[in-house]
Amino acid sequence: MLIARECKPDTCPVPGGFFESSPGLAGNAFLLAAFASLIPLNLYTGIRYKTPLYVSLIVIGLVLEVVSHVGKILLHADIANPTYFSVYLVANFWGPTIMATAMYTALPHIMAIYGPECRIVSRPIFINIFFLTLNIFGLAFQAVGSVFASNGTTTAEMAQGANIAVAGLAMQLASLTIFMVMYYYINYRIAHRRYIIDPKLAVVFLSSKFKTFLLGIQLAAFLLIIRVAVRIGALSTGLSGGLFQSEIVTYLLDDTAVLLAAIILSLAPPGRAFGPSWKDTTPFTLQKICPSRIRLPLRSHERSSIRTRVISQPYPLNSTFTPGSSRSYNALNTPPVPSITSPALNGVYMRPAYEVSPVAAVPFLASEASSPRELMSPIRKKKMWASAPDASQMVNPNGIWS
16 A cells, blocks of 8 residues: 655665665756756747647656756655655656657658658658557556655565566667667668659758757667666666665766757757758658559669679659569660751761771881880881981972072
């Protein structure tokens, strides 16, 4: 049975309360101010770039982090109060989970930027539904586990609550891992594609802001994965374990990791990267496209006999070629027929054919020298000078003055 009262020495995780020592007041006050300072920045970027769902989830996560550190400051005054401990645990679990949900909402937009060929499912809205369902179950398990771990009247109830919270954190870790697998799978499909990306949104995915946003998403996801893994390890040993009671581990691998992830997501918002295309790529308005029926502008390839490198050439969009056809690319691309005004068909510009090739009319005299070295030898030079006619015999003096 759960009763909201101070824990007794026989029911507290450690003697005296929920922590071996009172939580640091200065450190928690600094973290509270840091998370609170990011809320106006996210509100501004959300209003300016019109990303209401994304910024709402980020702001809710930041508010929960603020509430978490408020609960820890209250525990500084009363370390055995289960209500304060419940507020701290629930807010500490929920804040990063909801911020991760904001990152999940950006995945369908990223797929839509590269065209319908990069979609993992027929409708990207299914991805949001999947992550939302997984996070709802995770949040429920985390909340129930936190309440049992805080208000349990026996050590067994508190241990059971910690295990339930670990199950909720495991769901969060699974959702983050699936998100990263999907993200890198999309990158793999783009890098190994055999089709041409739709250049309609090239101004977005070729911009430096978009690449910065993708890098920020990856860094934030890795930081949250590290944080969740540390939290699972801490709660697996129980509330009295050394990893859960260590304030240094909590500051460095929990609070600092979440703060860095929040700063990255705040400084690299998706609205700045997508611009007006964020609204155009929302999964609520994208049409259903079956990936097996998409007509792609495929590229043919032929392998060289010397190397295994693939030489690709784009198919013309107006050709009747299909990927299953046995016709080659060269057979479809015959040289165009010249127009009537082409010089090739106009008699004015046509030159008469030679009766005798000018090259064939020139006599060819074979050289006596068999090699360039022999041609430039001193003996050859002397023979040339000896056989040269005299200069006085080259001009008839009598013919000049006659």
